[in-house]
Each structure stands twice: as C-alpha cells, then as structure tokens.
Amino acid sequence: MRSRQSYDGVAAAVPFTVPYARYSTHAAHWWLGRALAALIRESGIAKADIDGVCVSSFTLGPDTAVGLMQHLGMSPRWLDHIPMGGASGVVALRRAARAVQAGDAEVIACIAGDTNHVDSFRHTVSQFSRFAQDAVYPYGAGGPNASFALLTDHYMRQYGATREDFGKLCVAQRDNALRNPHALMKKPLTLAQYLDARPITDPIHLFDCVMPCAGAEGFLVMTEERARALKLPRVRIRSTIERHNAYPDDPIQFRGGWAMDRDALYEHAGLSPADVDFVETYDDYPVINMLQFEDLGFCAKGEAPAFVREHDFTIDGSFPFNTSGGQLSVGQAGAAGGYLGLVQALRQLTNVAGAMQVADARIGLVSGFGMINYDRGLCSGAALLERGTA
Amino acid sequence: MTDATPKPKRKNPVARTRLPTLPPASRSRAALGLARAAAEGRFEMQACADCGAVQYPPREVCGSCLSERLDWREVANGGALIATTTLRHSNDPYFRERLPWRVGTVKMDAGPSVVAHVHEDCHEAGRVRLALKLDRSGQAVLHALPAEDTPNMNDSPQLRETHCDPKHRRVLVTDGRSTLGRAMVKALLDAGASTVFIGDPATWKADAGFDAFVASDPRIEPVALDVTDTDSVDRLAASIGAKVEILINTADHLRDGGVMNARDVGLARDAFDVNVLGLMRLAQAFGPTMCFRAADGTHGAVAWVNLLSIHALAALPARGAWSASKAAALSAALTLRAEFGGAGIRVMNVFPGPIDDEWEQLTPPPKLAPSAVAAAVVRGLRDGVEDLYVGDVAEELRARLRDNQKAVERELGG
The missing domain is CATH 3.40.47.10 (Thiolase/Chalcone synthase)
Structure with a gap:
C-alpha cells in the first residue's frame, strides 16, 4: 500500500x-x-x-x-x-x-x-435508515437506547463491565461539564444518583442517555x-483515520473500525497512546467510550473496565477525558454531536478552553463514531492533533 | 413460565373504550418478502441464488457477492440469543401502551444476526427458535421463542399481539346449520371461545339435529341470519354487533353449473348474493363496530375469517358461476383487509379444497372432513396467519398455480 x-x-x-x-x-x-x-x-x-x-x-x-x-x-x-x-x-x-x-x-x-x-427526535429515529425502518424501529421503537442497550448487555456479559464502571465515566464527565458554560447539564452528578436513576432500556438507565x-x-x-x-492560534493534524462497516461478520458489535486502523493512526503520526495528553471520544453511550479505549490502544480488548477502575477521567485527572463533559453532559445536538469532541480538542490545543483547560496539553486524540444503521455503529474515525507552533 | 390469560372481566359500561394503535408499518419493498412468508406462517429469509448467502435485513443485491439474483428461501430458524433488553420507554404510542417490552439480538444458525421480539420464556444467552409473525399492522416481525414449547406460551402479551386466539372470545359463525358451520362451532368451543353465535339462515326449517346441537353447550347462542337479506344482517348487528370479536363467514351457495350453458344467470345471482353481496352486507353491518372495539380490553375484536375455496384462485369450469363468486369474494376480502388494517383487525382468507359434505357428493376423494377444515381455521387464528390453504388438493393446486397457471387452466377445463 x-x-x-x-x-x-x-x-x-x-x-x-x-x-x-x-x-x-x-x-x-x-x-x-x-x-x-x-x-x-x-x-x-x-x-x-x-x-x-x-x-x-x-x-x-x-x-x-x-x-x-x-x-x-x-x-x-x-x-x-x-x-x-x-x-x-x-x-x-x-x-x-x-x-x-x-x-x-x-x-x-x-x-x-x-x-x-x-x-423531531421521534421523526429522526423512525426514518433514520432503511434497515432501521425495516428491522429495528418495529421492534419496540426504542431508538438508539434499545440498540445500545443490546450492545451494552452483550459487553457487560462478555467482559464483566459493571454499571459502576459506566457510572464512573458519566460522573467524571459531569464534573468536567460543570466547568463548561455551554453544557446543558448544570447540576453535579454522584455515583449514587447514577445508580439509582430510572431504567430506560435495561441495562441503560437515565444517565447513560444523551439529551437530544x-x-x-x-x-x-x-x-x-x-x-x-491572520495570527490565529492553530492546530496541526498529525494523522487521521476513518473506516466504515468494519467487521461486518461480528455477530454483535464489541469493537469498532478503530481497531482496524489504530496502528496506521499512531504510525503515521509517529506517536503512541502514551504520548496523548487528553482524549475526546464520541460518547453517545458509556459503553462506546470503553470500546474506544480498547480499540484506540489505551488497553487491550476486554480490559476497559479495569482501565476505568484505574484512572481518573476528570480534567485534572490521570486520563483527561471528554473535557467538555461530552454529549452525556453537554447534550447531543444531532450531527453537531459528531463535532463536539473535535471542537473541544481544538480549544484545548489553542488554549481557549478556559476552566476546562488541560494543563500543558500538546497532543490530543479525537475519535468519532456514527450511524447505527441497523444493529451497530458503522462509521468510525480518529485524529491525532498537535498544538501548533507560532 | 407464561401465565394463562385470564378470562376478561365484564366491561365497565361507563369507561372509555380505548382506541386501537398500531406498530410502525413502514417497510421497504424488499422487506415485504417477509410478509409473504409470515402471511402463511412460513419462515423464510432472503438468500442469494449465486453464492447462497442468507441475509437480513433484506437488500436489493447480495451483500456478499453483489448478485441481484435474490430468492426467498426456507432456512433454519434456530439461533442463539446473544443480547437482550427490556424497553421501559418507547418513542412510539403503540409500544408505550404495552411496556415493558423485551427485544434481543439473535445470532441465527443460518448466518445473520437479527433484532427480534423476545418471548418471556426465553433464557438469557440461550437457544431460541425464530418465527415470522404478522403484527397488528399486518407487517412481518421476527419473534424469538423458547427452543421448546412452554406451557401457555401463546398467551404471552407479545405473542397475543400477533394472533387471534378464539379463547375467551365471542365468535359469530354466519351459517351454523351447514355441516362445515357446525364443525366450526364445535372447534371454537373446544378452543375455549366464551360464546359462539351461530347464524341460522332458515329458522322456518325444523331440524331436530340442529336443535340438539344448539342445546349441547350453553355457550352456543343461535341467531337468525340470512346474509342475502340486508334487514336480517342489520338487525343482528344491532343486537350482537358489539359482542362479536371474531366473525367467521361460513355462508356459501355451492351449485354445479358453468357460464355459457346455464339457461339464465339465476344460479350465478344466487351464488353472488350469498358469497359476495352477503360478505359486503356483513362487512357494512359488523365491520365498523369491530374496528371501534379492536383495542377494547384484553379480548377486543380481532379477526374476520372468510371461508373461500381454492377455486377462488383457479376457476373450476364445472362450477363456473360459483367459482366466479368465490373469486369476487376474494377480491372483496382484499379490500376488506385494507379497510380493517387501520384497526389492526386480521382478515384471514381460507382456501380449502373440496369438503366432504352433501354438495360435494360426486367429487372424488381426497375430500376434507369439515372438522379438519374447522381445526385448520382455529389453528390459523392461533398462529395469526392471513392466508390459509387447507388440505392436499388446495396445497397442490397452489403449488401448480405458482409453477404454471396455464397448465392449471387447461387441466381443470379438461
């Protein structure tokens, strides 16, 4: 090649x-x-x-x-x-x-x-795709909650993730969001509140869901x-990947296209996961964060639950993550949700993140995940970005 | 284990009658291949004629080799339930009324992973059987069922949305004096119908056997009904229309005679009056009330059954006028299906071969015992199918029609 x-x-x-x-x-x-x-x-x-x-x-x-x-x-x-x-x-x-x-x-x-x-949400969900119309929406019309509930159920069963693990990520993101003036969620979230929230589509509970x-x-x-x-603070692109409809023969999604292209991503940039100062993932549901930790090389497949238990995901923590609060705490503004992490990473690397600023952030990783056309998300992408020099 | 559905309580007369809602009905044309199989209770998936790949959801070309030669094929319906969820929230009004609702992902032995409704008796991560069922919108949906039958499994709230079980329901059999009508009544009583109204088209004609039959079960209620008489139909609808949850139209006028060599159209007019206009009179009198009651309690109005004949699809020249009336009745029944669709009431068309009664005296075997036809109808209601071919003659004619309709025309005319 x-x-x-x-x-x-x-x-x-x-x-x-x-x-x-x-x-x-x-x-x-x-x-x-x-x-x-x-x-x-x-x-x-x-x-x-x-x-x-x-x-x-x-x-x-x-x-x-x-x-x-x-x-x-x-x-x-x-x-x-x-x-x-x-x-x-x-x-x-x-x-x-x-x-x-x-x-x-x-x-x-x-x-x-x-x-x-x-x-509009019901309208979007009912006509999201032909496969969704034919083979998902007629099955309870649960929308993405139901589709991700199935992936989450499978992941928990397969790899031993617990609700506490997902909760830890959601709570950390909420902490981050409290520093973000744009976040729609303004109240702190405790792990107890997360665990006590009402079930939406087992095992998905209220705080696992983004707000449209x-x-x-x-x-x-x-x-x-x-x-x-123009004297604009700027960001350099070290490398990027995208992949669509990866691993179509997996019976259910437990990995995304990042796993196919991860090596190319780091190799092209001449970087490794250890060089990354902060990570902005696509977080429509917490289980997808875990897939990204694994598939982007921060831990092995199935080890994201242990990885989550080891780290602190707040802005000042050991693994600064979704520093805007992510969609889970900022809100999901349709396709803008696919820009949220990237725009936040550009803020971090141009020093305009304000109270959300990760100290000395030089390299950021942004990843995207989209389009649950039938039973799994089809599009994946990632970019390694670097603070631009004057 | 599924609880048996309890007998419905007497309705509170001042309570508002809940109006029917329907599950999402939009489908691509390719996906309607599933409806063709589900309508007859078969399990088929789209498969590639070139590479053999079984695929789901249905596509326009093979997702494996891109061939456009796609067939529908009976495939193994077993699989493993690899993920489940119970919805406690839905974006759709139909499901909101029916929460909680269990769905899951099944990895089929035949290849694809499918999202399916999941029966309450299915074990997490266990083996399941998949069935294609028609939902209340009349669209095909996949149901994951336990690998082995469980007690009362047809009574699960999910499966009840797909079938028209006569148990605890009140049924009108429009002609209960015919041999078939009586067999029908008996099968319905055996199936647990709470009341069977049996239409008597000839109350003036004494028949001790019929009287004894009527007296044999307290759930039988004889009613006067002449489907050729609009007043008679309207009177009965005014009296019992709001109690009929399943209507089975057994009225028939079977006589020999073709088209050209009949002296006049008298025979044809009689056949059409019973078989076509009779159906229309019944539909006009009973249909609207049934539609209104489609979501009335746990046992609302649910099905309309037309006893047609396989000769609705292939004219039997020796009975040309009658065949034409059955074909016309089928056409009317298809309109009726569309009209009942908004309420979610199933129209089941039954296509039997010759039935062993007095009007088929000279027809050589194989002939269907009336009880066999009645049993098939009850089974069809329990399975929730909409087209039911009964008996070897019907099955064979259907296969031959698919193969070469011109051959059937020539052979039946010979």
Whole structure:
C-alpha cells in the first residue's frame, strides 16, 4: 500500500460552539448560519474568502449542503456534505485538510448543526435508515437506547463491565461539564444518583442517555501560512483515520473500525497512546467510550473496565477525558454531536478552553463514531492533533 | 413460565373504550418478502441464488457477492440469543401502551444476526427458535421463542399481539346449520371461545339435529341470519354487533353449473348474493363496530375469517358461476383487509379444497372432513396467519398455480 502523505502545511483553527438549547423553534439553517457567521467574525476572514464549506446535519431536509449555500449566500468552489453522524467531525477535518493541501480551496468552514423541535427526535429515529425502518424501529421503537442497550448487555456479559464502571465515566464527565458554560447539564452528578436513576432500556438507565437538543459547532481549515498571517492560534493534524462497516461478520458489535486502523493512526503520526495528553471520544453511550479505549490502544480488548477502575477521567485527572463533559453532559445536538469532541480538542490545543483547560496539553486524540444503521455503529474515525507552533 | 390469560372481566359500561394503535408499518419493498412468508406462517429469509448467502435485513443485491439474483428461501430458524433488553420507554404510542417490552439480538444458525421480539420464556444467552409473525399492522416481525414449547406460551402479551386466539372470545359463525358451520362451532368451543353465535339462515326449517346441537353447550347462542337479506344482517348487528370479536363467514351457495350453458344467470345471482353481496352486507353491518372495539380490553375484536375455496384462485369450469363468486369474494376480502388494517383487525382468507359434505357428493376423494377444515381455521387464528390453504388438493393446486397457471387452466377445463 502507498504510504500516506502528511498533513504538513494545514491548520485547523477557530473552534466555535453555538450554545445549545433543549428545544428550538428555529430550523437547522438558522443554527448552521449562526455557526458560519461566528467563524467569519472570530477569524476576521471575509465571507467571500471562505471558498470551501463542509456541512453535516440531520434536520436540514429537504435541503442538502447545496441548498444551504444559497440560503447563506455562499459561492464556495469546494462543498461537501458529510452524513456520518458522530464521525462527521473527524471526517470533515480530513476531507477539508486534503482539499486545502491540494489547493482546491484555501479556507474551508466545517459546520455541523441541528435543530430540535419537540417531535423531531421521534421523526429522526423512525426514518433514520432503511434497515432501521425495516428491522429495528418495529421492534419496540426504542431508538438508539434499545440498540445500545443490546450492545451494552452483550459487553457487560462478555467482559464483566459493571454499571459502576459506566457510572464512573458519566460522573467524571459531569464534573468536567460543570466547568463548561455551554453544557446543558448544570447540576453535579454522584455515583449514587447514577445508580439509582430510572431504567430506560435495561441495562441503560437515565444517565447513560444523551439529551437530544439543538445546537451547532464549527471550525476552519486553512493553510498554515494563512493562519499565521491572520495570527490565529492553530492546530496541526498529525494523522487521521476513518473506516466504515468494519467487521461486518461480528455477530454483535464489541469493537469498532478503530481497531482496524489504530496502528496506521499512531504510525503515521509517529506517536503512541502514551504520548496523548487528553482524549475526546464520541460518547453517545458509556459503553462506546470503553470500546474506544480498547480499540484506540489505551488497553487491550476486554480490559476497559479495569482501565476505568484505574484512572481518573476528570480534567485534572490521570486520563483527561471528554473535557467538555461530552454529549452525556453537554447534550447531543444531532450531527453537531459528531463535532463536539473535535471542537473541544481544538480549544484545548489553542488554549481557549478556559476552566476546562488541560494543563500543558500538546497532543490530543479525537475519535468519532456514527450511524447505527441497523444493529451497530458503522462509521468510525480518529485524529491525532498537535498544538501548533507560532 | 407464561401465565394463562385470564378470562376478561365484564366491561365497565361507563369507561372509555380505548382506541386501537398500531406498530410502525413502514417497510421497504424488499422487506415485504417477509410478509409473504409470515402471511402463511412460513419462515423464510432472503438468500442469494449465486453464492447462497442468507441475509437480513433484506437488500436489493447480495451483500456478499453483489448478485441481484435474490430468492426467498426456507432456512433454519434456530439461533442463539446473544443480547437482550427490556424497553421501559418507547418513542412510539403503540409500544408505550404495552411496556415493558423485551427485544434481543439473535445470532441465527443460518448466518445473520437479527433484532427480534423476545418471548418471556426465553433464557438469557440461550437457544431460541425464530418465527415470522404478522403484527397488528399486518407487517412481518421476527419473534424469538423458547427452543421448546412452554406451557401457555401463546398467551404471552407479545405473542397475543400477533394472533387471534378464539379463547375467551365471542365468535359469530354466519351459517351454523351447514355441516362445515357446525364443525366450526364445535372447534371454537373446544378452543375455549366464551360464546359462539351461530347464524341460522332458515329458522322456518325444523331440524331436530340442529336443535340438539344448539342445546349441547350453553355457550352456543343461535341467531337468525340470512346474509342475502340486508334487514336480517342489520338487525343482528344491532343486537350482537358489539359482542362479536371474531366473525367467521361460513355462508356459501355451492351449485354445479358453468357460464355459457346455464339457461339464465339465476344460479350465478344466487351464488353472488350469498358469497359476495352477503360478505359486503356483513362487512357494512359488523365491520365498523369491530374496528371501534379492536383495542377494547384484553379480548377486543380481532379477526374476520372468510371461508373461500381454492377455486377462488383457479376457476373450476364445472362450477363456473360459483367459482366466479368465490373469486369476487376474494377480491372483496382484499379490500376488506385494507379497510380493517387501520384497526389492526386480521382478515384471514381460507382456501380449502373440496369438503366432504352433501354438495360435494360426486367429487372424488381426497375430500376434507369439515372438522379438519374447522381445526385448520382455529389453528390459523392461533398462529395469526392471513392466508390459509387447507388440505392436499388446495396445497397442490397452489403449488401448480405458482409453477404454471396455464397448465392449471387447461387441466381443470379438461
């Protein structure tokens, strides 16, 4: 196989979050428009100079990225629409980086956002995919809770994870979220509260579930020279991976595509898991965090429960993790949930994370996971990022 | 172990009658291949004609070799239950009314992993049998059942959503004086029906045998019913319409005679009056009330059964007028199925071969004992199928029709 080229000369910058709302009367276009406006404002780049756009959204229909461009009065020479849910952020980053490197665009705005009307979640879930419509939704219409309950049930049975293990992660994330002004969850969470919460879909209980909400996230990808000229704090991309429909013959999901590409990820970056200063995973359910710890090389398969027992996952802990609070405590704003970890990592590596800042963070790992099309999440991605030098 | 469903309590007359809700019904066209199998109680999955891969959910091409030559094939229904969950929350109104609800992942011996409804008697991480059942939307769904039958397993709340068991239900048999009608009544009583109304189309005609039959079980209630008389049908519906949970239309008018060589259309008109217009009169009089009562308590209105004939599908020229009436009745029954769909009431069409009664005197064997047809109907209700082919003649004709309809036309005409 040909060796992959580096991402030299490319910078990611201007992480921005449009503050989330539980429900919104606005359309997805409003949320995406606000994200784009913020990127322009924060970067000082003229609207017309943004010549590439990458969009992710579940609730933009009937529009796609194309319709959104007319809506927002943009004329980009490079446009992408990434319908990969929780993997959208990492995939947008790597697509945009290559486009900038190749000169197809100079400044690319990557935006993801969704609205949340009172009935939109049921609507999204019932029509999520053809396989979901044919073979999942008619079975109790539990939505992702039910699908992840099955994976969680299997994982607990197979590897001995306990609710206390999942709870420890959720409690740590809540601690982190209390430092995040954008988090929808504002109250502390104790392990006792976690364990006493009402069952939703056994073994999933209330605090294992993300809260659907409206919101948007965005960042810019451009050449390093451009970022330097604009005096924008920036982040270097050391390596990235993506994989879709990995291990289709596994009878139930106990690993994701990261396991296929992990070696390539670290090798390309010339880094190892020990070099990583903080980790932002896709945390739609705590069991998926455990899969990522294993599949991204922080511990062996089946050892995530022990790994969780050994570490402290708060911002100042031994394994700073989901430092924004993650979706479990910030909220899941549709496709923006797939950007949450990446945008937070860009904050950490550009020193704008405020109270959430991980001390001396130099290398961050972001991973994404998306699209439970039938019985398992199909898209996985990860990126190793490094603080840019002046 | 499943508890036997208790006899329903007397209804509180001032309580609001709960309206029917239905499980999610949207399916891709490929997925409707499951409905074809479930409608007859078969277990089939999509399989590739080229590489043999069995796949689920159904696709447009083979997920293994990309061939477009996909068949539906009976496959082994065994598997291992590798994960389960009990839903205590649902996004859908139908399931919200029925929580908690157990589902699971089954790794099939035939290959795929499937998400299925899981019977309460299935052991965690144990062996299961999968069955394709029609849900209240009439769509096929997979149910994981215990590897071996367990006591009262058909009474589990999940399975009760798929079938139309006559136990503790009140049934109207529209013609109870015919040989088949009487066998039907007997089978229903044996199956635990709480009341069987038996239609008497000829109350003026004394029949000591019929009277003795009526007196033989206190659950039998004879009622006057002439399906060719709209007033008669309406009167009966006004009287017992709100008590009928299953209607079995056994009324028939079987006479020999073709089309061209009949002197007039008198015979055909009589056959149509009973077999087609009779069905329509019954539907208009009883249908709306049944729809309203589809979610009435634990034993609401649940099924409408049409005793048709395999000759609804393949005309028997020696009985051409009658065959035409059965074909027309089938067509009307399909409309009725669509109309009952919104309430979740199952329309079961029964296609028997010749039945051993006085009207088939000259028909050579094999002929079906009326009790065998009745037993098949009860079994069909318990299994929740919607198309029921009864007996060797019916099964064989169906297979031949699938194989070469033109051959059937020529052979039946010969």
